[in-house]
Amino acid sequence: MENPTREEIKSILKKSKRIAVVGLSDNPDRTSYMVSKAMQDNGYEIIPVNPKIESSLGMKAVSSLTEIDGPIDIVNVFRRSEYLPEIAKRFHEIEAKVFWAQLGVANEEAYRYLKEHGHTVIMDRCIKVEHALTK
Numbered sequence: 001m002e003n004p005t006r007e008e009i010k011s012i013l014k015k016s017k018r019i020a021v022v023g024l025s026d027n028p029d030r031t032s033y034m035v036s037k038a039m040q041d042n043g044y045e046i047i048p049v050n051p052k053i054e055s056s057l058g059m060k061a062v063s064s065l066t067e068i069d070g071p072i073d074i075v076n077v078f079r080r081s082e083y084l085p086e087i088a089k090r091f092h093e094i095e096a097k098v099f100w101a102q103l104g105v106a107n108e109e110a111y112r113y114l115k116e117h118g119h120t121v122i123m124d125r126c127i128k129v130e131h132a133l134t135k
Contacts, residue, residue: 024049
């Protein structure tokens, strides 16, 4: 698996506005919440994707990526690596621009599927850290 270069990541983050966060928690002590809050504080629109919560970060949650209205720039995934192939298929259905799996999350099968379909894929990287490094 090969991630885009830091310059390419900088360009992705600069152009992006809407981030759908799969697995976003409504618990402020969870990493998904803290990272997404930091991105929201930096001007990104965050869309929580989690069937187990009503809302997070002041935004109504949706159960699945396919329920989101309008374009999505980045799908940021906070789920275990074994869930990535199924999430990749949902991602492909909605034609979002970038599939991003958080630090510690990677799956070769999902990576190959997404690349074969021409998608930009970032795995095992923290979006908050990358944003801070590329400002």
